[in-house]
Amino acid sequence: MNKELASLCVLTYNQIDYVEDAVTSALNQDYSPLEIIFSDDGSSDGTFEKIKEIVSLYKGPHKVVINQNNSNLGIREHVNKVLYDMSHGKYLLLGAGDDISDAHRVSEYVGYFQKFPDVMSISCLSKVIDKEGKCLNPTALWNNKITLYSLDDYASWPYFFMNSGDSRGIRRDVITSFHRMQYSRDEDIFLYIRSLLLGSALYIRSPLVSRRMTGNNTSASFSSKELLSGMRKQLDADIKYAYDHKYIRDNEYQMAKQKLNYLMDYFCIYTTNPKSSLKVLFYRLLRHNLKLIRYYPVDTSWQ
Numbered sequence: 001m002n003k004e005l006a007s008l009c010v011l012t013y014n015q016i017d018y019v020e021d022a023v024t025s026a027l028n029q030d031y032s033p034l035e036i037i038f039s040d041d042g043s044s045d046g047t048f049e050k051i052k053e054i055v056s057l058y059k060g061p062h063k064v065v066i067n068q069n070n071s072n073l074g075i076r077e078h079v080n081k082v083l084y085d086m087s088h089g090k091y092l093l094l095g096a097g098d099d100i101s102d103a104h105r106v107s108e109y110v111g112y113f114q115k116f117p118d119v120m121s122i123s124c125l126s127k128v129i130d131k132e133g134k135c136l137n138p139t140a141l142w143n144n145k146i147t148l149y150s151l152d153d154y155a156s157w158p159y160f161f162m163n164s165g166d167s168r169g170i171r172r173d174v175i176t177s178f179h180r181m182q183y184s185r186d187e188d189i190f191l192y193i194r195s196l197l198l199g200s201a202l203y204i205r206s207p208l209v210s211r212r213m214t215g216n217n218t219s220a221s222f223s224s225k226e227l228l229s230g231m232r233k234q235l236d237a238d239i240k241y242a243y244d245h246k247y248i249r250d251n252e253y254q255m256a257k258q259k260l261n262y263l264m265d266y267f268c269i270y271t272t273n274p275k276s277s278l279k280v281l282f283y284r285l286l287r288h289n290l291k292l293i294r295y296y297p298v299d300t301s302w303q
Helices: 019-027 047-056 075-086 105-115 151-156 188-198 225-244 250-271 278-290
Strands: 006-012 034-040 063-068 091-096 119-124 127-129 146-149 169-171 200-204 209-212
Touching: 006 019, 006 047, 006 075, 006 105, 019 034, 019 047, 019 091, 034 047, 034 075, 047 063, 063 075, 091 105, 105 119, 105 169, 105 200, 119 188, 151 188, 151 250, 169 188, 188 200, 188 225, 188 250, 225 250
Parallel strands: 006 034, 006 091, 034 063, 119 200, 127 209
Antiparallel strands: 091 169, 119 169, 146 200
């Protein structure tokens, strides 16, 4: 197996209570050559100082880069900066300052990327933990099995949104093949769909990431028309860009657009006050009482 450079990018913001676990787990990765980037988005609680303290004691083989933004950039621009300006690896793995990566995470991801050249994105079935580190999903199906799926598969599962971004890993192709994200607040869905526009995605049922639920996670919620508008604008731009640059064919373009329209309708229904719309009220009741609308595909292996 060729030893290609990988980059593990840990993005932090006001996570002083948990960042030590995140930093230590990154430094303990067993893959080499590895570039580890700790980038803080202008924390005011001492998070960056804690990172510097831990890194100053590190004597291991990995290249370590630390950065603190002069002001808070927000999720999208912070991710843009780290992925486009700071990282150098062929394989890019993302992590948050309150999550923990298993010591084999980078090795496992690189192994799958090299085994499946068409795979552009990898996620895993994360272990969900609370503030104290107690597992909140102990019955999860961690059987080490994998699922490979394409844009066609994604489009055929109408209610499936994406695998959680807490365990996202991508090839550098996903960065070099598209411009910086520019319209929405977050990054998860865009990196995910860009991967499917270029190739396929892989899902591993192994707890290679422990995702901490603190009540203050940075994932964007679809709670405003402005946020949904930005999401639609970015996805529209990405799909058009992929089509114009011949990453996808005519039928794939139509599939992607249809999926986008469906997702936008879905999010609009579930983020709009039902008192303000009879349509929204009807579909909310339909889902609650008849259970006809599901967020995940019928394939029960995802659950």
